[in-house]
Amino acid sequence: MKKLLKYGLLLILSAMLVITLAACSSGGSDESASSDSSSEGPTYKIATDTTFAPFEFENDEGKRVGIDIDLLDAIAKNQNFKYELQPLGFDAAVQALEANQVDGVIAGMSITDERKQKFDFSEPYFDSGVVCAVAENSDITDYEGLRGKNVAVKTGTEGSTYADSIKDTYGFTVTTFQDSANMYEDVKAGNSVACFEDYPVIGYAINQGQPLKMIGDVQQGSSYGFAVSKGNETGAKLLEMFNAGLTEVRDSGEYDEIVNTYITK
Numbered sequence: 001m002k003k004l005l006k007y008g009l010l011l012i013l014s015a016m017l018v019i020t021l022a023a024c025s026s027g028g029s030d031e032s033a034s035s036d037s038s039s040e041g042p043t044y045k046i047a048t049d050t051t052f053a054p055f056e057f058e059n060d061e062g063k064r065v066g067i068d069i070d071l072l073d074a075i076a077k078n079q080n081f082k083y084e085l086q087p088l089g090f091d092a093a094v095q096a097l098e099a100n101q102v103d104g105v106i107a108g109m110s111i112t113d114e115r116k117q118k119f120d121f122s123e124p125y126f127d128s129g130v131v132c133a134v135a136e137n138s139d140i141t142d143y144e145g146l147r148g149k150n151v152a153v154k155t156g157t158e159g160s161t162y163a164d165s166i167k168d169t170y171g172f173t174v175t176t177f178q179d180s181a182n183m184y185e186d187v188k189a190g191n192s193v194a195c196f197e198d199y200p201v202i203g204y205a206i207n208q209g210q211p212l213k214m215i216g217d218v219q220q221g222s223s224y225g226f227a228v229s230k231g232n233e234t235g236a237k238l239l240e241m242f243n244a245g246l247t248e249v250r251d252s253g254e255y256d257e258i259v260n261t262y263i264t265k
């Protein structure tokens with residue numbers, strides 16, 4: 001019995017050691033991370049958005065976290081590649097990819113036909129779509145209520161494309177912002193009466209206490225994918241690994257664990 005107890009204690013202690021070591025190694029610097037310092041392969045440059053919770057954001061400890069970040073990390077570990085994360089902002093990330101300044105983008109980036117002309121996407125990893133949000137205390141209940149008013153959007157996003165496509169029909173003007181946080185602020189300040197944003201993101205923001213509410217149906221339903229430049233050899237290799245790793249982290253249950261860390265159903 002005593003022996004058993006000793007053995008059990010040893011097991012617990014070694015498990016704790018493993019957990020501590022893992023925690024130390026994952027607590028690395030914000031801008032870069034690697035799956036295995038001993039591996040020889042290249043370090044891929046991956047661009048992402050700045051604040052797009054729950055997909056990428058800085059937590060209270062100043063660490064960049066989120067579904068995209070954790071998923072990329074899990075896939076990199078699974079496929080044994082290294083990466084350096086560049087939180088450039090959405091529009092800048094997409095432009096950097098187009099200019100081949102980075103090897104890939106993971107930024108809650110919707111897979112669209114237009115983007116497919118320039119980029120190759122991974123298998124979809126998250127379903128999304130655009131929705132309109134107004135201030136919590138707003139009287140606006142539909143797009144007609146936007147007539148003669150101003151609406152906030154984020155440069156280069158699907159929300160922005162959608163707002164542009166209906167602004168003449170509903171007679172509203174559009175102001176663009178570089179990031180989601182400033183877009184929400186503009187609505188809260190009353191300069192804009194609404195914004196167009198991805199529903200999982202606005203839903204998360206509302207859950208976190210942002211005084212906003214969604215109106216109307218979800219538009220432009222599209223899924224997120226990891227993107228690389230078309231016809232780029234490095235990108236093609238990276239995309240292949242991303243897809244292979246995505247399948248494995250899905251099968252292992254790690255994908256669900258990551259999503260559940262940020263989104264409670």
Ligand code: GLN
Binds near residue numbers: 156158
């Ligand atoms: N999903 C949207 C798009 O691809 C917004 C992405 C983002 O703002 N990070 O346009």
